[in-house]
Ligand code: NAD
C-alpha cells in the first residue's frame with residue numbers, strides 16, 4: 122500500500138508516520154509538508170534520512186494544486202492500493218485569533234486542492250478533523266448525566282474560532298465532494314491529543330516545558346474549561362481503523378473518555394514533577410474560549426471495534442513529562458520564541 126500523508130512532519134502526522142513505518146512493513150509513505158513553524162524535518166529524521174527507503178519527505182504546500190495533482194497521480198499510477206491521509210492544517214486556536222489568513226489558505230484551500238486531485242485520479246482520502254467543529258458544550262453540572270451531553274456525528278456544526286471554522290468548512294467540502302462527485306472519502310473528528318512531538322505552543326507541552334524550566338504553568342481564565350484528552354497513538358490507531366474499514370462518506374468521532382479540566386491537568390503535572398500542585402498562575406483568558414468538549418465514540422467502537430490502549434490520563438501525562446525531559450534538544454529551539462509570543466498577549 123502507498124500513502125500520501127499531508128502534514129506528516131507535525132505532531133499527529135509524525136506520530137502516524139513513525140507508527141506506520143514500525144508496524145506496517147507493507148506500507149510506503151510520501152509525506153507532503155510545508156515545514157511551517159509547526160513542522161520539523163528533525164521529527165522525521167530517523168525514518169527519512171536514508172534509514173528507511175519506504176518513507177520520503179516532500180517539502181511543499183498542500184494548497185499547491187500542481188504539486189498535489191502530481192503526488193496523488195503517483196499513487197493512482199502505482200501498483201496496489203493507494204490513499205491520502207490528510208493531517209496538514211494550521212492547528213492552533215490562539216494563532217487563528219491573531220492571523221486567520223493562513224488558516225483559510227491551508228485548511229480550506231489546501232483541502233480543496235486535495236479533493237480536486239483525488240477526484241481527478243480516483244484515489245481514497247481520509248480527512249483528519251477536530252471535535253471543535255461542533256462548538257462547545259456547557260460545563261457539566263455534577264448532577265447531570267455526562268452521557269447526555271457529548272458530541273455525536275449528528276451534533277450541528279457551530280465552530281467558535283477561525284481555526285475551528287476553517288476545519289468545519291473543510292469537512293463540509295469533503296462531504297460535498299463525496300455526494301456530488303462520488304469521491305471515496307471518510308472524515309474523523311477527534312478530541313484533544315497529547316503525547317510526543319507536540320509543539321510547545323499547545324497546553325500540555327507548554328506547561329511540561331515550563332515546569333522543566335522552573336517556570337510556573339500558565340492557565341487561562343479560571344482553569345475550569347474541560348478537554349477530552351486522548352493519547353496520539355490511540356487517535357492514529359483509530360485513523361487506521363477508519364482508513365481500512367470505515368464506510369465511505371461516514372464521519373467517525375474519536376475520543377477516549379478522557380475528560381479533565383485544565384486545573385486538574387496542571388495540578389497533576391506539577392505533582393508528577395514533585396512540585397507544589399498550586400504553583401501555577403491564572404492568566405488572561407482566550408477570547409471566545411470553548412468551555413467543554415466531550416466525545417461519544419460509540420460508532421467507532423461498535424462498528425470498527427476500536428478501543429483506546431491509553432486509558433489512564435495520569436500515567437499518560439507521566440510518560441509525556443518523561444518524553445519532554447528526554448528530548449529537550451527537539452523542543453528547546455522553539456521554546457523562547459513561543460513564550461515571547463505569549464508574553465505579548467499577556468498570557
Ligand atoms: P501541527 O500544527 O502539529 O502540524 C501540522 C503540520 O501541517 C505541520 O507539520 C505543518 O508544517 C504542516 N502544514 C501546515 N500548513 C501546511 C500546508 N499549507 N501544506 C503542507 N503542510 C502544512 O498539527 P497537529 O496537532 O498534528 O494536527 C494535525 C491534524 O489533526 C490537523 O488537521 C488538526 O486539525 C487535527 N486535529 C488535531 C488535534 C490535536 O489535539 N492536536 C485534535 C483533533 C484533530
Ligand code: DAU
Pocket residue numbers: 212213214215250251252253311312313314322323324325327339340341342346347348383407414
Ligand atoms: O479538540 C481538538 C483540538 O484540540 C484540536 O483541533 C486543536 O488543533 C488543538 O490545538 C486542541 O485545541 P485546544 O484549543 O483545546 O488546545 P490548546 O492546547 O491550545 O488548549 C487546551 C486548553 O488549555 C484550552 O482550554 C486552553 C487552555 N490553555 C492553553 C494554553 C496554550 C491554557 O490554559 N494555558 C495555555 O497556556
